[in-house]
Amino acid sequence: MTNTGSRIFKSIVAALIATMLFACENDMKTISSLNPDEILPIESAKDIEVTYSDSGKIVIKLISPRLNRYIDEVPYMEFPEGLQLLFFDTAMNVKTELTANYGISWDEKKQMEVKDNVVITDYEKDEVLNTEHIIWDQRLKKIYSEVFVKRTTKDGVLYGDGFDADESLKTYKLRNPRGVFTVDEDLDGQ
Numbered sequence: 001m002t003n004t005g006s007r008i009f010k011s012i013v014a015a016l017i018a019t020m021l022f023a024c025e026n027d028m029k030t031i032s033s034l035n036p037d038e039i040l041p042i043e044s045a046k047d048i049e050v051t052y053s054d055s056g057k058i059v060i061k062l063i064s065p066r067l068n069r070y071i072d073e074v075p076y077m078e079f080p081e082g083l084q085l086l087f088f089d090t091a092m093n094v095k096t097e098l099t100a101n102y103g104i105s106w107d108e109k110k111q112m113e114v115k116d117n118v119v120i121t122d123y124e125k126d127e128v129l130n131t132e133h134i135i136w137d138q139r140l141k142k143i144y145s146e147v148f149v150k151r152t153t154k155d156g157v158l159y160g161d162g163f164d165a166d167e168s169l170k171t172y173k174l175r176n177p178r179g180v181f182t183v184d185e186d187l188d189g190q
Contacts, residue, residue, distance in 0.1 A: 041068035041078075061086040064103070079103035083114065087168065089124075096169050097121045100134070110138035118145075120169065128152045129163070129172075141167040149174060155182045 045067045052060040064083040070076050083103045087096040098121075100114035113135050120129040130150045136143045146162040151174060158179035165172030 039070060039072060042071050043067075043069040057090065058088050058092065060088070074106055074108060077105045077107070079105075082116075093123075095122070095124050097123070098134075112136040112138070122169065126154055131163075136167070138167070143167060143169060143172075151179075156180050 046065065048062070048064050048067045050062045051058050052062070062083060062085055064079045064081065066079065066081040068078045068080060070078065080102060082099070082101040085098040086094050087098075089095045098114070098118070100118045101116035103112065103114040105112040113133070115133040118131050118134050120134075122128075128151070130152075131145050131147055133147045134143060134145045143165045144163060149160045149163050151158045151160070151163075156179060158174055158177050160174030160177045162175040163172050164175070
C-alpha cells in the first residue's frame with residue numbers, strides 16, 4: 001500500500017472509530033437516563049372492551065382507552081386513562097354505570113380500585129353517587145369507599161364520609177349521612 005493510500009485508509013478507520021465512539025456515547029446517555037427501578041408493562045392494549053358473563057348472560061362490560069398488565073410480586077392490570085363499567089340487568093339493559101379517571105385490578109386478590117372523579121349512575125333508581133375513591137372486593141362481594149361521597153337523587157342531596165354497598169350496587173349505606181332531601185308525608189294517615 002502506498003503512503004497516500006495508507007493515510008487515506010488510516011483516516012477512514014479513524015473516522016469510523018470516532019463515529020462508533022460518538023454513537024456509543026449517545027446510547028450510553030440514553031441508557032443512563034432510563035430509570036432502572038421503573039416497572040414496564042408486559043402487555044399494553046388500547047381501546048379495550050371486556051365482557052363478563054354469568055350463565056351465558058352479560059352482567060358487566062368494562063371499557064377503557066388503555067390497559068397495562070404487569071407481572072410483579074402481585075400481578076395487576078392498570079387503567080391509567082380511566083375506565084367505564086356497565087352493569088346489566090337480565091333484559092340486557094344498563095342498570096348501573098361506573099366511570100373513573102384511573103383504575104387498578106389485582107386478579108389474585110380479587111380486588112379492583114378506582115379513583116379520581118368516580119361517578120356511579122344508577123339508572124333504575126335515578127341516582128348519582130360521586131366520590132374520589134372506591135374499592136370493589138370481589139371475595140367479600142362488596143363495594144365501599146372511605147372518603148367523601150355525594151349522593152344525588154330526585155329527592156335531594158346527601159353527603160357522607162364513605163359508603164358500603166353490595167356487589168351489584170342495589171343497596172348501599174352512607175357513612176355519617178347528612179344533607180337535605182324531601183320526605184313524602186302521607187297527609188291522610190293511610
